Each structure stands twice: as structure tokens, then as C-alpha cells.
Amino acid sequence: xxxxxxxxxxxxxxxxxxxxxxxxxxxxxxxxxxxxxxxxxxxxxxxxxxxxxxxxxxxxxxxxxxxxxxxxxxxxxxxxxxxxxxxxxxxxxxxxxxxxxxxxxxxxxxxxxxxxxxxxxxxxxxxxxxxxxxxxxxxxxxxxxxxxxxxxxxxxxxxxxxxxxxxxxxxxxxxxxxxxxxxxxxxxxxxxxxx
Amino acid sequence: xxxxxxxxxxxxxxxxxxxxxxxxxxxxxxxxxxxxxxxxxxxxxxxxxxxxxxxxxxxxxxxxxxxxxxxxxxxxxxxxxxxxxxxxxxxxxxxxxxxxxxxxxxxxxxxxxxxxxxxxxxxxxxxxxxxxxxxxxxxxxxxxxxxxxxxxxxxxxxxxxxxxxxxxxxxxxxxxxxxxxxxxxxxxxxxxxxx
DNA sequence: AAAGATAATGAACATTGTTCAATTTTGCAA
DNA sequence: TTGCAAAATTGAACAATGTTCATTATCTTT
Numbered sequence: 094x095x096x097x098x099x100x101x102x103x104x105x106x107x108x109x110x111x112x113x114x115x116x117x118x119x120x121x122x123x124x125x126x127x128x129x130x131x132x133x134x135x136x137x138x139x140x141x142x143x144x145x146x147x148x149x150x151x152x153x154x155x156x157x158x159x160x161x162x163x164x165x166x167x168x169x170x171x172x173x174x175x176x177x178x179x180x181x182x183x184x185x186x187x188x189x190x191x192x193x194x195x196x197x198x199x200x201x202x203x204x205x206x207x208x209x210x211x212x213x214x215x216x217x218x219x220x221x222x223x224x225x226x227x228x229x230x231x232x233x234x235x236x237x238x239x240x241x242x243x244x245x246x247x248x249x250x251x252x253x254x255x256x257x258x259x260x261x262x263x264x265x266x267x268x269x270x271x272x273x274x275x276x277x278x279x280x281x282x283x284x285x286x287x288x
Numbered sequence: 289x290x291x292x293x294x295x296x297x298x299x300x301x302x303x304x305x306x307x308x309x310x311x312x313x314x315x316x317x318x319x320x321x322x323x324x325x326x327x328x329x330x331x332x333x334x335x336x337x338x339x340x341x342x343x344x345x346x347x348x349x350x351x352x353x354x355x356x357x358x359x360x361x362x363x364x365x366x367x368x369x370x371x372x373x374x375x376x377x378x379x380x381x382x383x384x385x386x387x388x389x390x391x392x393x394x395x396x397x398x399x400x401x402x403x404x405x406x407x408x409x410x411x412x413x414x415x416x417x418x419x420x421x422x423x424x425x426x427x428x429x430x431x432x433x434x435x436x437x438x439x440x441x442x443x444x445x446x447x448x449x450x451x452x453x454x455x456x457x458x459x460x461x462x463x464x465x466x467x468x469x470x471x472x473x474x475x476x477x478x479x480x481x482x483x
Numbered sequence: 484a485a486a487g488a489t490a491a492t493g494a495a496c497a498t499t500g501t502t503c504a505a506t507t508t509t510g511c512a513a
Numbered sequence: 514t515t516g517c518a519a520a521a522t523t524g525a526a527c528a529a530t531g532t533t534c535a536t537t538a539t540c541t542t543t
Contacts (some may be wrong), residue, residue, distance in 0.1 A: 126532085136492050138534090142491075202460065221462055253453065268415045286446070322500095344501065487526095489538100507520100509519085510518090512516095
């Protein structure tokens with residue numbers, strides 16, 4: 094990476110960090126070319142020297158959130174029991190991460206992607222974000238014959254779909270009505286998936 | 289309902305029908321005050337004499353889609369076997385209805401509601417749309433002791449969350465990649481939920 | 484220090500939602 | 514039927530936002 098590329102990456106990072114901050118503090122609705130550029134210390138027009146459009150910039154921040162989410166969860170499951178128990182803990186923490194950052198939820202699951210460059214890569218990153226976290230423990234369960242290998246594949250997907258569905262209804266359709274009831278439902282549903 | 293109210297309802301219906309048509313044919317992105325009003329034969333400004341804002345109008349069409357979806361499914365499960373089998377058939381058809389009308393999917397699950405008048409009512413209508421369709425068959429399963437009453441409640445939710453999650457990933461994140469694989473996943477997952 | 488390359492910017496435009504004052508239409512009493 | 518008040522309809526205008534592009538500022542190299 095030559096000097097020019099280094100500087101370009103630096104400026105891109107200013108924009109991405111600005112976007113991440115806005116997503117965390119104000120949510121997706123508050124992310125627009127002018128607010129992002131202001132926060133980054135540039136004019137809104139400069140944004141287009143580094144990103145094809147606003148959407149491309151917004152989805153660049155997925156990588157940052159995936160890493161942060163992984164850290165958030167890793168820190169908190171160190172004492173969890175390997176296998177089903179840890180899958181359960183990870184899944185609940187995954188939900189809690191997106192409750193803490195609704196802007197990240199909107200980005201991961203709701204925002205339209207349009208024609209960004211590395212669409213497939215980012216889609217896969219999002220789709221696999223929970224599965225990657227649970228991978229080892231599912232493998233452990235298969236090894237210990239808690240699940241068959243085929244069963245594990247179905248259950249991984251089910252966990253992912255069920256969690257995404259719960260977050261969708263809670264975030265977008267206020268169901269369940271309050272946080273407490275929601276967390277009860279989350280644990281109940283995750284337990285049901287893992288049987 | 290007096291003459292004035294009748295006429296008001298009539299004009300509201302023109303706007304709602306126009307919105308439904310646009311949602312069906314062009315999707316949610318194409319629904320805006322000008323296109324809706326054009327299709328209804330009014331100026332965009334007239335819309336505000338009948339609805340608080342565009343969002344309120346858009347969510348009025350939820351009721352239309354729920355009815356249409358119910359008809360779509362009822363017509364097609366007449367020969368299904370009561371119980372688990374029919375729950376499965378209903379769920380697959382529910383998915384297929386939203387595949388046929390992606391605009392309806394966007395409306396039901398993705399669109400932000402803002403401060404529309406009867407928000408709770410519409411949220412509940414959406415949330416319960418699949419459960420209402422399966423209600424009788426779950427009751428039948430409980431009666432026949434296929435599930436306990438408590439188990440049935442958990443499974444109803446799981447079906448709803450799982451279906452919503454699958455539609456979310458397919459519509460918004462292109463996962464699974466193609467229709468055929470998606471339908472395979474849908475049946476696999478629904479079977480897993482119902483065991 | 485000058486010139487050419489690179490980066491940053493504001494002006495301008497398109498799209499969309501919303502408000503409001505002006506205009507048109509309607510309903511009804513004389 | 515006519516005239517007027519109420520109601521309905523409308524276009525002009527504004528704000529917010531995404532995007533493009535020509536101009537300006539900055540930097541690099543000689």
C-alpha cells in the first residue's frame with residue numbers, strides 16, 4: 094500500500110467512524126450525507142470522492158459492528174458451559190447487542206442495500222454473524238452426539254431465523270410490548286429451538 | 289354514517305386502492321404522495337385532507353392485504369389434512385403470498401410506522417396474521433394431544449418468528465440465493481418447528 | 484518558486500413530504 | 514334558478530436529502 098492508498102484509507106476511516114458513531118447515538122434515520130460529513134470534518138461533497146454513494150459508506154460500517162459484536166459477546170461468555178448452554182448465552186447476548194444499538198440492527202437487517210460494490214460479501218457477513226459465533230459449540234454438540242451433523246445444520250438456521258424474527262417484531266412492530274416480556278420470549282424460543 | 293361520512297370513506301378508499309395497486313405492481317419505493325394521488329385521480333395535496341400523512345395512508349392498506357392473503361390461502365388449503373399438515377401448508381402459502389407481493393412484505397415487516405393513529409391495532413394485525421390462519425389447526429392439535437396447550441403457544445410464536453426471519457433474509461439479504469433453495473429451506477424449517 | 488496533479492468544496496439540481504393560502508365545487512336557502 | 518357560505522381541491526412554496534460537477538485550494542515534484 095503506497096502513500097496515496099494509506100491516506101485514502103485514513104480518510105475513508107474518518108467517514109466510516111463518523112457513520113458508526115451516528116448509527117450508535119442517533120440511529121439510521123440520522124445518518125445522511127451532511128451529518129456524516131460534518132462529523133468527519135469534511136464537506137458532504139467529499140464523501141463522493143471516497144465512496145460511490147451514501148449506501149456504500151453505510152454498509153462499510155457493518156464490518157465494524159460485526160467485530161464489536163463479537164468482542165461484546167466473547168467477553169461475556171468466557172465462563173459459559175461449552176455446548177448448548179453457550180449457544181444459548183451467545184444468542185441472548187446477540188439479541189442484547191442489537192437492543193443496545195438499534196441503529197446497528199436497522200443497518201444489518203432492515204436497510205436496503207441498493208447496488209453497493211461488495212454486496213454478496215456483506216450479505217454473507219450479516220447472515221453468518223450469529224452462526225460464526227456459535228460454530229464451535231455446535232461442532233462440540235455434534236462431537237458429543239447431542240445433535241447429528243444434519244440436525245445441527247437445520248438448528249443453526251432455525252436459531253438465526255428465529256432470532257432475526259424476534260428482533261424484527263420487537264424493533265419494528267413493538268411485539269412483545271415491553272423489554273421484560275421480550276427477553277422472556279427470547280429465552281423461551283431459544284430453549285425451544287435447542288430442545 | 290351520514291352522507292358526508294360516506295363520501296369521505298369513498299375518497300379514502302380511492303387513495304387506499306391506489307396505494308395497494310402501487311405496492312403490488314411497483315413496490316414500496318414507488319409509493320409516494322405524487323404517484324398515489326395521480327393514480328387516485330387527485331392532487332397530492334388532497335391526500336392530506338383525508339390522511340394525517342403518507343405513512344398513515346400506507347398502513348391503511350395493511351387491512352386490505354391481510355384479507356387478500358387470507359383469501360389466497362383459504363382457497364388453497366381446502367383439501368389439506370387438518371392439524372400439522374394444514375399448518376405446514378398454510379405457512380408455506382403465507383410465505384408464497386409475500387413472495388408474490390414483495391411490496392406487501394415491505395409494508396408488513398420493514399416499513400417504519402412513525403406516529404400513525406391506530407398503530408397498536410395495525411401492529412397486532414400484522415403480528416397475528418399468520419397465527420390467525422393457523423389457530424384452528426393448532427387447537428385441533430391440542431385437542432388431539434399432538435401438542436400440549438403450552439407447547440402450542442410456544443410453537444405458534446416460533447413458526448411466526450421463523451417465517452418472518454426467513455422472509456427477512458431472503459428479501460433483504462438474498463439468502464438463500466435462489467427461489468428453489470429458499471423454498472427447500474422454508475419447508476425444512478417449518479417441519480423442524482412442528483417436529 | 485512554478486506547474487501540474489490531487490483533494491476539497493459549494494452551487495445547483497432532482498426527488499420527496501408537507502403546509503397553506505387561493506381557487507373551485509358543492510349544498511342549500513331564498 | 515340563483516347566490517352565497519361551507520367544503521373540497523389544488524398548486525405554489527418550502528424543507529430535507531442525495532447526487533453531480535465545475536471551481537477552488539492544497540500538495541508534490543521539479
